Amino acid sequence: MSLDKATVRRIATLARLDVPDSDLEPLANELSSIMGWIEQLQEVDTTSVAPMTGGTDMKLVWRVDEVTDGGKPDDVLANATDSQGAFFTVPKVVE
């Protein structure tokens, strides 16, 4: 499976990674070679195999509906680069 520049551009946009145009070609080659190597999986017959979705076969546990957390905006905001008052900030979003 080889990835072209447009595909790399598309997935980089999805992943929010700014990739300069000059890097697209080498990146496409590099990712293509990795994907080419991965391609060998296609030879495995997986008909009627159920996918393994997690690392364990345990059952999902539930939590009792109680308020046990929150009320600590200082902790929540402590590491924010540009908090204002009790808010996080981002560049203005126009909807």
Add this chain to the structure above:
Amino acid sequence: MSLTSFTIAEARTKLRAKEFSAVELTEAYLAAMEQGAGLNAFITTTPEIARERAKAADARLKSGSTAALEGIPLGIKDLFCTEGVLTTAASHILDGFKPRYESTVTAKLRDAGSVMLGKLNLDEFAMGSATITSFYGPTKNPWKARNSNADLVPGGSSGGSAASVAGGLALGATGTDTGGSIRQPAAFAGIVGVKPTYGRCSRWGVVAFASSLDQAGPMTRTVRDSAIMLGVMCGHDPKDSTSANRAVPDFEAALARGVKGLRIGIPKEYRPDGLNAEVSALWDQGMQWLKDAGATPVEISLPHTKYALPTYYIVAPAEASSNLARYDGVRFGLRVPGQSLDEMYSKTRAAGFGAEVKRRVLIGTYVLSAGYYDAYYLKAQKVRALIAKDFDDAFEKVDAILTPTAPSAAFAIGERMDDPVAMYLNDVFTVPASLAGIPGASVPAGLTSTGLPLGLQVLTKRWDEETMFAVCQVLEDAAQFKRLV
């Protein structure tokens, strides 16, 4: 004999007997850390915390504390969030991040009396097998090949942990293992590394790489030390939905079980054409030791072994691409300004992530994207099920499996960097167990002809760390491996 040359088990006895104090032991390590700074094993040292905790440990020892790790100085892989202490995951994108919380595993270690010396270097976000992708520079292996001055990699991603323990800069260290990141560096640095069953150690507060694979574990000088440390690190945590609600066995007690009557599987797929002859020979030697101790070798087949690496390189990047989406410059870490929200995101992430992380995020994004999910991600999950089944079938016939830990000994810093796939092959023997979620340990078992350590890997079925420890102990006793420290 210097204070830094004891094992955890020895130091434990001597601390309780007041042969030396926790403060003395800690000072010895702080001095060793300064001397060994050239290894670049630590990203952050925390001498104040260490001294304070050592002092408190001494007070508790005085009143008769028998806490499992009372006064034991440990290094913490910088993937564990530590309250008030810079936590970086070796990434530029976590610049300045000081969590207001302590990971469950490090909290357990702290509460058992251990002394945190600092935060250890690793591959960025634990993505790598050589500790060369760290934003803070590569870590050097304290081992050198005979007649060579070349700096070697300590393996990865827990390379800082491996180097610090092997080089005498910490008595033990935490590691995390996603595809071999505890076992492979342990082998490269001539120490013991244990990845427990997925679900044994809480992942709460550990920076996530690939959630369905990540497991914390100990890295120590001896098998016994790993048993002691793991006993503290694991246990049920209601804050992690994948943490197992089962009792923690007495791992240390299992060390004396021996291997008499055990059936040891030797998977034929782990001996491909062209396997390094020294690695192959050491593997045979290991089996001979176990045989001598009363075990029976059984040739087994794990037929899907060769597909484990490509499976891993779909599953792990896919999960990582999603896990790393939270590094966006808003709530913590690096922010590169942008005119728009998306520009800020893209610039921040481009500047904050290194090349290997970007590569994996892109692959992960690609294999999950519309039109490719079934061909890659779903396919990989199915092959993963087959790999897990291979082990289930094998453990019908055997009690443990013995393999080499890595296909080679440590290589020079700068080698194998131009070809990502060649680098990925380092994990060929460790990845299958990670995918299956079973426990695995690496024990230093011998040296190459150039004098570099090689490790043997012991695998058992889920939740059977006790058998794993018993086998490891026999190997360790037989190998008489000469540690650096």
Add this chain to the structure above:
Amino acid sequence: MAYTLKGETGDWEVVIGLEVHAQVVSKSKLFSGASAEFGAEPNTHVSLVDAGMPGMLPVLNAHAVEQAVKSGLGMKAKINRRSVFARKNYFYADMPQGYQISQYDQPIVGEGTIVLDMPDGSTRSIGVERLHLEQDAGKSIHDLHPSKTFIDLNRSGVPLMEIVSKPDLRSPEEAGLYLKKLRSILRYLGTCDGNMEEGSMRCDANVSVRPVGSTELRTRCEIKNVNSVRFVMMAIEHEARRHIEVWESGGKVDQETRLYDPNRDETRSMRSKEMAHDYRYFPDPDLLPLELDEAFIAKIQAGLPELPDDKQQRFMRDYGLSAYDADVLVSERENALYFEDVAKGRDAKIAANWVISNLFGVLNKQGLAIADSPVSAKDLGALLDLLADNTLSGRMAKDVFEAMVETGKTPGVIVEERGLKQVTDTGAIEAAIDQVIASAPDKVAEYRGGKDKLIGWFTGQVMRATQGAASPGVVNDLLKKKLAP
């Protein structure tokens, strides 16, 4: 008559599907222990999980699961024994993890039905495609700073049920009735408070049009986050007209997400949500599959209250009410309870009439809920008793009711204060009748000659003579007797 819109080329049918986001009534969030309560100070109802801090993990709220199952049972839907939480990956300022935990191909609730009562007495069954659990996002505030958007994560992680209808709705009116009915069911169950102003119920409408008689499905547009039933109806009509215009002018409707502006009654494209829309869903590796056993579901089923449809049937059967009246009375559980209090031991049809025409009229006019009604069920019942025993005429009862609304006094007190007792003393009435008959011999002759309709004139005269205090029934009876030839 089916709802159609006239275009230049002919009549068009509208095809509508609704996606409703209903906030689950719960104390804490879907995956964290922070409060789910509305309206706190910014970033206070936030745990480090909700803020997407490194290493934080989700743990499922059991009550949210119960609420979802309860809601599913209330819609007679299939409860899936196994469902899976998946990550929906996209970047947005108020979504800290970089993904929303939702359910994708395996939701907790499958197909169900919601029955609508149309004003003409017919019913319409609308298919529910699915109900799934997911987390809400935080809130972006755009007007606090000239160049920045402020983020409050209080809502981040609040549990939502997304309820998706089939494209079975054919008019804005049906869409409105569907929303009201769904809201009614959820409020009966106590699983969502249905408060659209506070955003605990929000609606996305998928709208397309097709020529009448055609069965094709043309391109649909999704109108996001409309927050009142009236606006949903307006938005649908507006959007349908826009589509017809585009198609008829030879254009093509683009599939896109749009925003409804009620002030201008128009929809516009939301480009921000359109960009690179590939959600890369995959099962969340931090959460295992959700498995429900029969006993769990049976217990919830056994605890279900009587739902609006069943209550409506009972009201029709037991009280002889029309389908429409019964539907009006059951839409809110509190209204139905009020009605039953009033109807108990009385003529249920009269009670229904009074509750619907008089009481609801007043509540609607004053914008009050039944809980704040100025007239209690007990007092309204007492008024109906005064009517039934002829103490009050219908006219008088209406006056007393108005006084009750204004003063909050009981009907007994008002009747007392105003001396409003209806004259049922036949002596006094007979005297008045005799007087009227004596004063209008020509009318008497006409009546006796066969002009029956004149009875009304006589009644009016007698009522006037008694200043309205005479019981019309008694007057009528006596008049007929005395006028008989």
